[in-house]
Amino acid sequence: MLRVRCLRGGSRGAEAAHLIAAMLGRSVTGWVQRALQSTSSAAAAQSHDAADHVTEPMEQECPVCSHNEWDPLEEVIVGRAENAHVPPFTVEVKANTYAKYWPFYMKHGGQSFPADHLKKSVAEIEEMCNILRHEGVNVRRPEPMDWSMEYKTPDFESPGMYAAMPRDILLVVGNEIIEAPMAWRARFFEYRAYRPLIKEYFRNGAKWTTAPKPTMADELYDQDYPIRTVEDRHKLAAEGKFVTTEHEPCFDAADFIRAGRDIFVQRSQVTNYMGIEWMRRHLAPDYKVHIISFKDPNPMHIDATFNIIGPGLVLSNPDRPCHQVDMFHKAGWSVVKPPTPLIPDDHPLWMSSKWLSMNVLMLDEKRVMVDANEVTIQKMFESLGIKSVKVNIRHANSLGGGFHCWTTDIRRRGTLQSYFH
Numbered sequence: 001m002l003r004v005r006c007l008r009g010g011s012r013g014a015e016a017a018h019l020i021a022a023m024l025g026r027s028v029t030g031w032v033q034r035a036l037q038s039t040s041s042a043a044a045a046q047s048h049d050a051a052d053h054v055t056e057p058m059e060q061e062c063p064v065c066s067h068n069e070w071d072p073l074e075e076v077i078v079g080r081a082e083n084a085h086v087p088p089f090t091v092e093v094k095a096n097t098y099a100k101y102w103p104f105y106m107k108h109g110g111q112s113f114p115a116d117h118l119k120k121s122v123a124e125i126e127e128m129c130n131i132l133r134h135e136g137v138n139v140r141r142p143e144p145m146d147w148s149m150e151y152k153t154p155d156f157e158s159p160g161m162y163a164a165m166p167r168d169i170l171l172v173v174g175n176e177i178i179e180a181p182m183a184w185r186a187r188f189f190e191y192r193a194y195r196p197l198i199k200e201y202f203r204n205g206a207k208w209t210t211a212p213k214p215t216m217a218d219e220l221y222d223q224d225y226p227i228r229t230v231e232d233r234h235k236l237a238a239e240g241k242f243v244t245t246e247h248e249p250c251f252d253a254a255d256f257i258r259a260g261r262d263i264f265v266q267r268s269q270v271t272n273y274m275g276i277e278w279m280r281r282h283l284a285p286d287y288k289v290h291i292i293s294f295k296d297p298n299p300m301h302i303d304a305t306f307n308i309i310g311p312g313l314v315l316s317n318p319d320r321p322c323h324q325v326d327m328f329h330k331a332g333w334s335v336v337k338p339p340t341p342l343i344p345d346d347h348p349l350w351m352s353s354k355w356l357s358m359n360v361l362m363l364d365e366k367r368v369m370v371d372a373n374e375v376t377i378q379k380m381f382e383s384l385g386i387k388s389v390k391v392n393i394r395h396a397n398s399l400g401g402g403f404h405c406w407t408t409d410i411r412r413r414g415t416l417q418s419y420f421h
Contacts, residue, residue, distance in 0.1 A: 064206035064410055066172045068258050070310045071414030072364040075138040076407050077166045077197065078129050081121040084113050084162035084399055085147045086350075087186035091221050095243035096184075096269050096300050099229070101350050110159050112148070113399065117348075120395040125406065128369075128391050135363055135389060140410065142166065142193035151189060155217040161186040163193035165401045166408040168301065170194060171253035173263070173283060174416060176207035180253040183244055183270035185216050201410070211278060212249055219247040233297030242299075244272045251275030254301035254405065256289075259308050262420040264290050266306075268299035290420075296320040303404045304355040310365050311419045313384075315358045331420050336384070339376040343394070351400030359402025361409075363389060369403045 063075070087093050089105040097105065112118065129139045147160035161184070169190055171178040177198055179191050191210075202208040214220060225243045227233055236242070244250055251271035256279070257264050263283065265276055280289040294305050294317070306322060307315040316322055318337040328335055341357035343349075349356070357377050361369040368381055372390035381388050396406065 062175045062205045064172060064175050064177055064201050066409045066412040067174060067260050067414055067416045068311075068412070068419075069308050070362040070365050071412035073137050073362070073409055073412055075140065075411040076132060076409050077140045077142065077170065077194070078125065078132070079162075079164040079166050079406050080142055080144060080193070081118060081125055081162070081164050081396060081399060082144050083147050084118060084121075084164055085159060085186075086111055086113055087161050087184060088158060090185060091223055091225060092184055092243050092269070093186070095225050095227060096298065097351060098298070104350060117395055117398060121393075121399060124393040124396045128393055128403075128406070131369075131389065131391055135367070137363065140197055143196055145193050153188070153215070155215045156185050158185040158188065160189060162399070163190055164399050165254070165405045166194065167303070167401070167405045168252045168254045170408045171256055172408060172410060173258065173287065175205070176209060177201060178253065179210040181211045181214050181250050181275070182252060183214075183250040188216060209282070211251070211275070214248045214250045217247070220245055220250065230297055237297050237299060240267070242267065242269050242272070244269060246272050246274050249274040249278045251279065252301060254303060257302050257306065257308050259311075259419045260417045261286065262288050262290060262418065264292050264302070264306065264308075266292060266294065266299055266302050268301070270300055292322055292324045294320040294322050301405070304353065304359045304402065307358055307360065307404065309360065309362050309368065317355055317358065319355070333420075336380070339380055342374055342376060343397075347394065348398045350398055352397065356397050356402035359404045361403035361407055371402070
């Protein structure tokens with residue numbers, strides 16, 4: 001099994017530092033032992049133990065390694081629906097939801113999602129985890145937490161929301177886990193549910209980066225963001241106006257999608273240009289971050305609009321065409337338009353659109369986890385030579401995500417390559 005190997009201590013510079021420290025440690029220990037031969041045996045043993053702690057770095061398999069969206073999946077984090085709460089109806093939430101659901105937020109904001117719906121969502125995600133294990137994937141889960149607890153910072157106060165969508169908060173690039181700063185106040189402390197896992201990965205050799213945490217002060221949001229209709233949204237998006245300002249960097253990890261050395265991102269309601277620039281500088285020079293845009297009245301997370309499913313193969317939402325699609329055609333990519341979703345109009349989608357049908361999880365280039373109800377997209381995958389692993393998470397969809405959203409791939413078996421020129 002091919003896996004990237006990493007050293008405790010990280011870079012080659014750190015490796016050299018460990019080696020020098022080890023050499024100095026042995027030298028100093030020898031001098032101390034010769035100079036202090038008259039000391040007690042207990043003190044001598046204590047000195048010997050200290051010397052043993054200065055060792056050369058141990059080579060080990062890195063538990064985190066993922067370069068794209070389609071290499072064979074070996075380990076994944078799957079979110080939790082337990083105790084999920086509806087976010088308060090603040091300006092950033094209003095800008096990311098559709099008017100028909102605003103009464104729901106005004107009534108339930110800060111409270112639990114409807115109990116029966118939540119119970120069914122939990123059961124669906126448990127079954128999804130079982131199917132992933134059956135397909136040979138190791139499944140990890142965030143910690144259960146009390147999201148009803150209110151918190152206060154110098155700039156705002158809010159209850160929590162959930163740890164259902166790890167794709168929103170964690171971005172894996174190579175052997176590095178990047179914690180996104182997020183843009184919704186209700187999600188400020190969401191990282192806490194994932195910290196035990198991340199610390200475990202870090203102790204075992206992974207890199208761990210936390211992006212600058214925003215203050216989420218009022219200045220980060222356009223408090224008078226003028227949305228009343230879908231037409232308003234189209235006009236504002238076309239003008240490049242979003243509810244988030246450039247007051248400080250912010251981004252959700254789900255606005256980025258990976259294809260080896262090339263990473264694609266959109267400016268959205270939750271990801272601003274400062275956040276994109278932070279990522280660009282952080283990942284340079286090994287990775288290139290490309291900004292792309294779409295005819296989308298409510299951009300928030302890229303993977304139900306533009307979902308890369310193979311080397312040079314991408315699903316592109318026909319209702320939200322990509323303004324830069326020509327550059328993909330010129331690079332030799334195949335751009336596939338998925339069929340219209342089959343999800344009924346009366347099914348609640350409080351934080352997303354029907355296009356979760358294309359929010360799929362690739363298990364490898366020839367296997368995809370797809371909605372069991374979406375037979376037309378299953379036929380599309382069949383025509384591409386890709387086997388559908390069918391799972392029903394229809395109630396879990398209501399909480400804001402499909403299979404890609406509900407997961408973050410921690411380890412895929414593959415190497416870093418370039419697929420875009």
